[in-house]
Amino acid sequence: MEHQEETAATYDASRYDRPSVTVDVVIFTLIERELHVLLVQRRHWPYEGCWAIPGGFINMDESLEQAARRELEEETGVRDLYIEQLFTFGDVGRDPRTRVISVAYIAIVRFDAQKLRVSEESHDVRWFPVSAMPRNLAFDHEQILAYAISRLRSKLEYTTLAFQLLPELFSILELKHIYEQILGEKLDKGNFYRKIKEAGLLEETNQMREGRGRPTRLWRFKRDRAGDKQFVFRWREDRGDRA
Amino acid sequence: MEHQEETAATYDASRYDRPSVTVDVVIFTLIERELHVLLVQRRHWPYEGCWAIPGGFINMDESLEQAARRELEEETGVRDLYIEQLFTFGDVGRDPRTRVISVAYIAIVRFDAQKLRVSEESHDVRWFPVSAMPRNLAFDHEQILAYAISRLRSKLEYTTLAFQLLPELFSILELKHIYEQILGEKLDKGNFYRKIKEAGLLEETNQMREGRGRPTRLWRFKRDRAGDKQFVFRWREDRGDRA
DNA sequence: CAAATAGTGTCTATGAGACAGTATACG
DNA sequence: CGTATACTGTCTCATAGACACTATTTG
Numbered sequence: 292m293e294h295q296e297e298t299a300a301t302y303d304a305s306r307y308d309r310p311s312v313t314v315d316v317v318i319f320t321l322i323e324r325e326l327h328v329l330l331v332q333r334r335h336w337p338y339e340g341c342w343a344i345p346g347g348f349i350n351m352d353e354s355l356e357q358a359a360r361r362e363l364e365e366e367t368g369v370r371d372l373y374i375e376q377l378f379t380f381g382d383v384g385r386d387p388r389t390r391v392i393s394v395a396y397i398a399i400v401r402f403d404a405q406k407l408r409v410s411e412e413s414h415d416v417r418w419f420p421v422s423a424m425p426r427n428l429a430f431d432h433e434q435i436l437a438y439a440i441s442r443l444r445s446k447l448e449y450t451t452l453a454f455q456l457l458p459e460l461f462s463i464l465e466l467k468h469i470y471e472q473i474l475g476e477k478l479d480k481g482n483f484y485r486k487i488k489e490a491g492l493l494e495e496t497n498q499m500r501e502g503r504g505r506p507t508r509l510w511r512f513k514r515d516r517a518g519d520k521q522f523v524f525r526w527r528e529d530r531g532d533r534a
Numbered sequence: 535m536e537h538q539e540e541t542a543a544t545y546d547a548s549r550y551d552r553p554s555v556t557v558d559v560v561i562f563t564l565i566e567r568e569l570h571v572l573l574v575q576r577r578h579w580p581y582e583g584c585w586a587i588p589g590g591f592i593n594m595d596e597s598l599e600q601a602a603r604r605e606l607e608e609e610t611g612v613r614d615l616y617i618e619q620l621f622t623f624g625d626v627g628r629d630p631r632t633r634v635i636s637v638a639y640i641a642i643v644r645f646d647a648q649k650l651r652v653s654e655e656s657h658d659v660r661w662f663p664v665s666a667m668p669r670n671l672a673f674d675h676e677q678i679l680a681y682a683i684s685r686l687r688s689k690l691e692y693t694t695l696a697f698q699l700l701p702e703l704f705s706i707l708e709l710k711h712i713y714e715q716i717l718g719e720k721l722d723k724g725n726f727y728r729k730i731k732e733a734g735l736l737e738e739t740n741q742m743r744e745g746r747g748r749p750t751r752l753w754r755f756k757r758d759r760a761g762d763k764q765f766v767f768r769w770r771e772d773r774g775d776r777a
Numbered sequence: 778c779a780a781a782t783a784g785t786g787t788c789t790a791t792g793a794g795a796c797a798g799t800a801t802a803c804g
Numbered sequence: 805c806g807t808a809t810a811c812t813g814t815c816t817c818a819t820a821g822a823c824a825c826t827a828t829t830t831g
Contacts, residue, residue, distance in 0.1 A: 308594050309552040312624075312635055351551050351633050355624040379622045379637050381555075381598040390594050392555050392635070394622050464810075482794060484811065504809025505801040707783075725821060727784065747782025748828040 310381070310390035314359040315346030315432070317377065317439035318369060318398040321456040324468060326421045326443075327402075328436065330428075331366055332414040337387045338429035340414070344436065346393070347412075359396045367416050368408030372400040373455050377439055385431045395435050397443060399455045447473045451492065451512075460498060460509040463487060553624070553633035557602040558589030558675070560620065560682035561612060561641040564699040567711060569664045569686075570645075571679065573671075574609055575657040580630045581672035583657070587679065589636070590655075602639045610659050611651030615643040616698050620682055628674045638678050640686060642698045690716045694735065694755075703741060703752040706730060 318329040330342040345366040349358040356374065364370045374396050381392040407416050419425065421440055428436065447453045453469050467483045487493060494513050499506040561572040573585040588609040592601040599617065607613045617639050624635040650659050662668065664683055671679065690696045696712050710726045730736060737756045742749040 310555050310592065310594065312553050312555065349553070349624075351553065352626055354626060355622065355635070376621060378619060379598065381592075381637070383595055383597060392598070392637075394624070394635075462810090479794065479796085480810085481796080481812070486793085501802080502809065503803075504807080505803095505811080507810060705783085722821065722823085723783085724785070724787095724823080729820085744829080745782065746830070747780080748784080748830095750783060 310392050311386075311388075312349050313346050313391055313393045314349055314355060314362055314396060315344045315393050315435060316359050316363050316374070316396045316398050317344055317436060318363070318367070318372070318400060319439075319443060319456075320400050320402045320418065321469070322402050322418060322420075324472065326472065327418040328421055328424070328440075329367060329369065329407075329416065329418055330425070331412070331416050333429055334412055334414050341427060341429040342419075342425045343429035344395075344432045345416075346395075355394050356396070359394075359398075363398065366412060369398075369400060372398045373452075374398040377435075377442060380431060380435060382431070393430075393435075395439065397439050399443075399452065401456065401458060403458060444473060454492075454512050460496060460511055462500065462507040462509060463493075464507065553635050554629075554631075555592050556589050556634055556636045557592055557598060557605055557639060558587045558636050558678060559602050559606050559617070559639045559641050560587055560679060561606070561610070561615070561643060562682075562686060562699075563643050563645045563661065564712070565645050565661060565663075567715065569715065570661040571664055571667070571683075572610060572612065572650075572659065572661055573668070574655070574659050576672055577655055577657050584670060584672040585662075585668045586672035587638075587675045588659075589638075598637050599639070602637075602641075606641065609655060612641075612643060615641045616695075617641040620678075620685060623674060623678060625674070636673075636678075638682070640682050642686075642695065644699065644701060646701060687716060697735075697755050703739060703754055705743065705750040705752055706736075707750065 320327050320329070329345065331345050332342050333339055345363055346359075347362045347366070349355065350361075353361065355376070359374060360370070363372075375398075377395040377397045379392060379394045383390065385391060385393075402418075424436070443452070453466070453473065456469065457466065463484060464480070466487065467478055467480070470483075471478055492513055493510040496509050496511060498509045500509055563570050563572070572588065574588050576582055576584050576586050588606055589602075590605045590609070592598065593604075596604065598619070602617060603613070606615075618641075620638040620640045622635060622637045626633065628634060628636075645661075667679070686695070690713075696709070696716065699712065700709065706727060707723070709730065710721055710723070713726070714721055735756055736753040739752050739754060741752045743752055
């Protein structure tokens with residue numbers, strides 16, 4: 292690469308080979324107390340008929356995150372969600388068409404109020420429980436998905452991301468249930484009540500919900516501080532992963 | 535994008551506009567107990583004469599991490615180091631030449647045993663203390679650097695990454711000094727001794743080092759477990775950032 | 778001996794975990 | 805009343821933090 296006397300006027304962008312760049316988005320939601328991921332079934336070559344993480348090529352006039360949100364809405368109809376960059380996958384040969392670098396994102400939505408839509412590109416769009424994913428995903432999407440799940444698990448443990456999954460109003464025991472799902476172990480009721488209350492993240496409402504036994508009080512998350520989300524509540528101290 | 539009857543035979547990779555993809559590597563080391571970053575001074579347009587994070591365009595036949603290691607060695611002579619992906623920067627207009635997506639990496643080396651080399655591309659290569667970086671870095675490299683430092687700080691707090699910065703043999707109080715540098719506060723000697731010993735990461739040697747007062751014992755890190763590095767030791771529980 | 782640096786012992790407050798006890802609903 | 809679910813109180817043990825103490829060198 293020797294562009295000795297190069298300037299804006301003489302620079303020739305087409306001189307170098309360029310890979311393609313895509314964004315792929317792993318979208319999580321909670322359906323009936325279980326973590327689900329959204330996949331699309333491809334209509335075209337390559338990997339026709341395979342399930343895949345939604346995504347596509349970026350446009351030249353949009354940022355990576357804009358591209359992620361656009362692709363997501365085009366392909367699935369999902370919008371207005373929490374989104375963050377996961378990792379960039381760029382091994383040679385991961386796409387049979389050409390060299391493709393994929394910037395992967397993680398997104399989290401509440402299941403209610405999302406209407407799915409099937410695009411021209413796909414046969415179908417569907418939520419799958421993470422415990423029962425289809426086999427043979429397109430490209431290296433199994434690897435991306437596995438990494439996304441592991442990252443989500445560890446982030447849920449030491450942030451308030453879990454709260455994104457809950458409806459506006461919820462009981463403390465519902466929240467406890469989510470933590471149990473994520474951590475894969477039973478938690479002590481009393482200790483959970485104590486800790487979540489001490490954290491000061493919840494706001495009591497005067498609404499109750501009736502059930503089989505004593506009715507339960509409903510709570511909501513405080514939105515008082517600046518941003519929309521805060522990462523404060525950590526249930527356990529020890530973790531593994533960490534991106 | 536409608537490639538209805540497309541197959542491997544008919545696929546035309548040149549049909550879509552493509553951004554360029556670069557890798558940039560933020561390299562840290564510890565020099566005289568202070569954290570330093572390696573920068574190169576650009577010889578050519580754009581940003582001629584500006585200091586920049588080393589990096590460059592990827593080749594079509596190498597993975598992203600391979601590209602990072604190659605660019606690093608070509609531009610600076612630094613090799614054989616710990617490296618990990620940081621984040622991918624892709625805003626429109628961050629490079630005046632063309633649309634450029636940059637996959638940024640963090641690398642950590644021990645200062646000893648590194649010989650710097652200046653490539654054709656650069657006027658100069660130099661270590662800068664993070665507390666006294668040059669102004670007006672090229673491109674959006676100030677942003678990348680700031681993010682790298684923040685990520686490094688938080689990772690050092692809850693991993694054993696700090697150990698990569700130390701020489702083979704070191705005293706416990708030297709290690710404590712590094713933690714103090716990173717955390718920006720004094721730590722209790724007794725508590726530090728207790729905690730680092732309980733962690734079981736260190737191996738006693740029978741070597742001592744003389745100084746002004748009582749000689750100090752030298753230690754090394756255990757390399758017993760599988761990988762080369764383990765992320766186990768966390769000095770403090772509370773953190774801020776997190777990738 | 779004093780000064781300097783290295784390293785150990787111990788007290789206390791906090792808080793996580795275990796678990797028993799109380800509250801309010803339905804039938 | 806019994807059973808089911810919701811919620812509170814309290815005991816114990818581990819440990820982080822504070823800090824005082826001992827150890828070994830030089831001058």
